[in-house]
């Protein structure tokens with residue numbers, strides 16, 4: 001974990017973790033193959049496009065107020081910000097963060113730059129941004145081409161540091177380097193942790209005890225007490241403001257002071273990141289890289305445990321935190337009260353939801369956590385389709401195996417051809433789907449409900465209620481799906497639906 | 513290619529993939545990283561008024577999905593495997609392999625690879641589309657050029673058939689509605705047309721493009737070079753026309769085409785269309801003529817295809833005073849001169865034609881020319897002003913207190929389905945949308 005301190009570039013998850021992006025079979029077999037480190041060998045002989053880590057990197061860093069982002073690459077890399085612009089602006093508004101228009105630039109690499117290097121243009125872009133917009137932070141996100149031709153973005157940033165007012169944060173996120181988009185978390189945290197101050201400045205942010213007027217030891221104890229009552233929640237683009245609100249409320253209810261990092265946070269507020277007694281991740285696949293670094297450097301312990309989605313997971317999540325902060329009793333009381341209240345709220349919807357056959361497609365932790373939550377609602381989970389798999393996810397998949405033995409898992413970065421095949425075969429009542437797959441579910445004639453959405457609530461108790469309400473609503477009228485299913489032309493030859501959905505995954509050597 | 517603020521296009525790969533997937537029975541296969549296709553689609557989708565991927569596009573596009581190892585050792589083997597599967601799995605006729613930056617840099621022999629698929633019963637070919645070689649407009653031309661080279665055979669000319677070039681999928685957000693309307697106009701004078709990208713197109717329409725007796729390029733900048741090539745390779749002559757928006761421009765367009773092809777009877781069609789058009793306009797006048805909606809200063813911020821048609825519509829249909837036309841594409845010298853010539857020919861006195869890719873720079877230019885009113889009682893200013901631009905012109909609109917109709921890429925506040933602004937029907941649509949902005953607050 002010395003990466004952040006020692007290396008310009010972050011490692012990729014393909015080598016840092018045991019990962020895989022192709023698998024079809026039971027959850028038990030998945031765990032076995034992953035345990036043997038054999039998932040990566042399960043390649044596909046047919047592939048459809050997905051997103052790259054640059055996309056998620058931009059999604060994360062552009063939330064920082066008073067920042068401008070330069071995408072170092074050809075004009076296509078980063079052009080998708082046109083789609084990301086609104087979610088980021090509305091995410092800012094939902095959190096009370098003031099944000100004008102999002103500014104970004106492209107170094108627009110051309111043929112000549114690819115031959116003679118693009119560093120000059122990057123330098124020009126940084127100077128222009130500093131002069132024109134005077135932001136607090138300039139992010140430089142490098143895409144594939146500059147990486148292949150060997151541009152050194154850190155070097156460019158270093159030489160400009162005295163010259164520009166902004167902090168320059170290089171981000172290494174070329175798509176070709178990794179199979180999993182989640183590598184972006186490491187790329188972003190690497191850039192933030194190496195270039196921002198993560199601890200308060202003495203004399204500026206606090207008055208260090210001088211030993212003249214007071215008892216220093218008492219001061220220190222007092223400081224430690226205060227710090228211990230503060231918890232950082234680590235957020236992410238896939239987690240909306242309503243989710244942050246609900247979790248914050250739960251933690252406040254047990255008497256904790258809550259702050260939310262790292263998205264939608266101004267650069268200078270990072271100086272207080274380490275002023276907390278505990279860091280709490282909201283999704284097991286996001287934050288280990290950063291939280292381990294903070295623990296190592298600043299001694300802050302952390303909790304990473306799946307995701308507070310569903311009744312049991314939420315209780316566990318809350319009690320886990322309370323166990324560390326010594327608020328067990330209050331936490332149990334809060335959980336009891338909130339659960340009782342939720343059950344009353346859920347009651348009218350349950351008859352409608354009970355027995356619904358649901359297919360889930362999306363983020364690795366989220367599909368598993370949502371599957372367990374659906375089970376609590378009395379639904380029947382047909383299969384889960386995580387975008388990728390890695391060993392950070394083992395605990396929740398082990399739980400999935402215990403609670404839904406033999407459950408089908410299709411590891412796939414979207415791969416609509418497998419999704420459509422499974423839908424045609426299994427005919428689920430609902431598909432809970434991450435953005436980009438709902439359209440395929442609908443064209444295949446299935447009702448789809450977003451598995452995540454930044455302006456909806458999914459987490460904890462109110463999230464569970466909203467999920468139930470949405471499922472009940474979505475399954476009341478499937479006219480659109482029926483009409484579309486009868487009329488839309490899917491791209492596949494009809495013979496495909498008679499074949500094994502995993503025909504194009506080479507997994508015969510998965511258990512060697 | 514210089515650095516650019518918030519480019520209103522993506523790269524050659526994106527444009528080529530969009531164009532291929534917008535054609536009937538054709539599949540793009542991206543030879544590059546798995547992420548390129550998804551990211552590039554997000555760019556086009558998000559800016560086009562949410563035009564989806566359709567049957568073979570979006571995140572359904574096949575890819576060779578290269579990773580680091582392949583960049584080091586070459587990605588041809590992966591391409592062949594995954595292309596073979598695509599042909600086996602997908603119900604398509606034309607498979608177009610598009611090379612991304614990385615495969616061009618490492619020099620994969622893609623032509624050799626696709627060569628091994630000749631005789632598989634499908635049309636398989638490659639188009640070089642590295643992002644660093646151009647933007648999405650160049651990708652559009654490259655894809656269409658590839659199609660003509662590899663699929664559309666030159667055939668004996670059908671004097672009643674024409675092709676429509678220059679309308680670029682996604683980056684001309686109204687491309688479907690526009691092309692349908694232009695075809696309707698052409699049909700009204702007895703012609704048939706290959707549009708390439710409308711919902712009704714079939715493989716036969718693509719094939720028929722080889723027998724066209726005229727290529728009509730609806731753009732001063734895009735498709736012109738291609739049309740010149742096709743004049744050589746397929747013996748199809750071409751004309752360049754602006755996209756006609758509104759009754760006046762449409763009549764001119766019909767006359768131009770009819771004259772070129774020696775068609776009689778266009779005047780009767782024009783008279784009939786004008787009659788219908790102004791019957792509708794008439795019924796809008798009760799609202800328009802009694803209000804301040806009557807006349808505005810106009811500002812157009814658009815790509816090379818729409819800038820002139822919009823400015824001209826403001827001036828010659830609405831009787832407004834267009835003051836600026838900002839062309840936000842990065843153009844080469846030939847394209848820029850062609851745009852300038854088209855504006856000059858249209859006679860747009862009082863209008864500044866500005867080539868500017870950056871949104872901030874557009875705003876700066878307007879602010880410099882029109883400093884905020886000093887605290888004096890009397891002072892002329894650029895008001896009332898109306899902007900036909902993209903969603904990124906919101907700040908410019910706020911700066912001027914102007915109305916804004918989003919009508920150029922990126923459009924993020926509208927869903928565009930088959931709406932168009934071209935032709936007679938498009939002119940009425942545009943009138944409706946422009947004036948609706950005034951009353952939508954009521």
Ligand code: SF4
Nearest residue numbers: 052077143144175548
């Ligand atoms: S994979 Fe590389 S070239 Fe493709 S969009 Fe991502 S960063 Fe750009």
